[in-house]
Amino acid sequence: MTLVAGIDAGTQSVKVVVYDAQSCQLRATASAALELISGDDGSREQHPQAWMDAVEQCFARIDPQLRQGIAALAVSGQQHGLVALDADGNVLAPAKLWCDTSSSAECEEIMQALGGAQGCIEAAGNPILAGYTASKIRWTRKHRPQAYAALATILLPHDYLNFRLTGERFMEYGDASGTGWLDVRSRQWSAPLLKAIDPDRDLSQCLPPLVSNDSSFAILPAMADRLGLSHAVRIAVGGGDNMMAAIGTGAVVPGRLAMSLGTSGTLFAYADQPVVDEHGAWAAFCSSSGGWLPLICTMNCTVATETVASTLGFSSRDGDPMITSTTPGADGLTMLPFFNGERTPDLPEAKASLHGMDMRNMSPAHLYRAAMEGATFSLRFGYDAFVAAGMQFDRILLTGGGANSPAWRQMVADVFGLPVQVPQQTEGAAFGAALQALWSLQATAAGADSLVEVVNRHVHHDPAQAHLPDASRRTAYQQSYKRYLKHLHDTHGVGGDR
Incomplete structure (x- = not known):
């Protein structure tokens, strides 16, 4: 039996699914609610520790024997949110989320530095919208100068959960493209965009390495114990919620x-x-x-x-x-x-x-x-x-x-x-993360199935709901x-x- 798990850390809740790849059935689901910190200025924030607490609550609600059988898991996370870490990995401030509009002015400032929205599109493929991470960095520079001065690593929400699970700081291309400063054509950080965010600092020094979608990492033994998982569990790279939903829907x-x-x-x-x-x-x-x-x-x-x-x-x-x-x-x-x-x-x-x-x-x-x-x-x-x-x-x-x-x-x-x-599986993002975890178990082996083949084998649709x-x-x-x-x-x- 091959059990894999998918974690979907959204804005309102964290969900976990455990999928049996042999029987093609979900074996368990669990969820835990999250609180949103809202301000009159359009700010929408959450404490990153709350995501980790919710993950622990979800796994605690799953049968211990099932947890011990999980071979791999991956995280799907709400896109665009900013998690700022210091050199020791401590969170410097609440995470500003995708729905935070308090940095609208900073969007305009970044785009003006590149000659307008067209300049941003030429540099990286996208204009800078209020939801994207880029404006949140510039906002933090203005409004949380102490946090900005101590900033050592920039992570997205799903990256932060990966960091807590593995101790490693990394990003993957799908979620990273929602920052606004990844050149989606070349799949490299855009130096002009980073300079437009802060012309006085080399922000590339705060960016973790980009890793391929077939990468996986070992779970920290202490974290495995807290979640009731085997020390042999592999953590796949996961991705943003839309990217994981694409996998989960086919x-x-x-x-x-x-x-x-x-x-x-x-x-x-x-x-x-x-x-x-x-x-x-x-x-x-x-x-x-x-x-x-x-x-x-x-x-x-x-x-x-x-x-x-x-x-x-x-x-x-x-x-x-x-x-x-x-x-x-x-x-x-x-x-x-x-x-x-x-x-x-x-x-x-x-x-x-x-x-x-x-x-x-x-x-x-x-x-x-x-x-x-x-x-x-x-x-x-x-x-x-x-x-x-x-x-x-x-x-x-x-x-x-x-x-x-x-x-x-x-x-x-x-x-x-x-x-x-x-799709038969309604939790598309969490299920997509589970399928990416399944694929990562054998992705580097000779003759291994492609991700498309894994998806086609496991994503099924309900004929009663077809039109x-x-x-x-x-x-x-x-x-x-x-x-x-x-x-x-x-x-x-x-x-x-x-």
């Missing part, structure tokens, strides 16, 4: 588009070469499977349906009858669902709006459908950018809370005109999507009739 070859319907919506796909947009329309990340992972994020997905449902006094879990009682296009009602501003398209100050209201469509069911359609059309807007860049897809791999809705799954199939599949596009509904959605684009253009000056 998006490791071109043509498979992963879509997550969560609070925010994401689209990402494997590419075997860098996919950089000259205008920064998407995040040009590396994958944790040896390639690249262009990614599009929308800020308003289930937040739109949840907001409408709660406002109207029902639960989104009861929303599917609302969809089935109305027709595609919501009888002319269109929502631009920008309750949180928007990233795709880039409209950080945008507000949500309703268009085309009349006596016929002002009902709870129509409003709920308009919210779901608006969230789906926002993802379609990003998808169109992928297609315009020459990317082609033959299926959508759907995850996230919204994937639990049959009506939403069918809507995605109809709006995108592609078959929809839902094919319906031709008649697809035609109706094409018309309502055009209406969405027109309102988007008229209101914000972007989009237009495609």
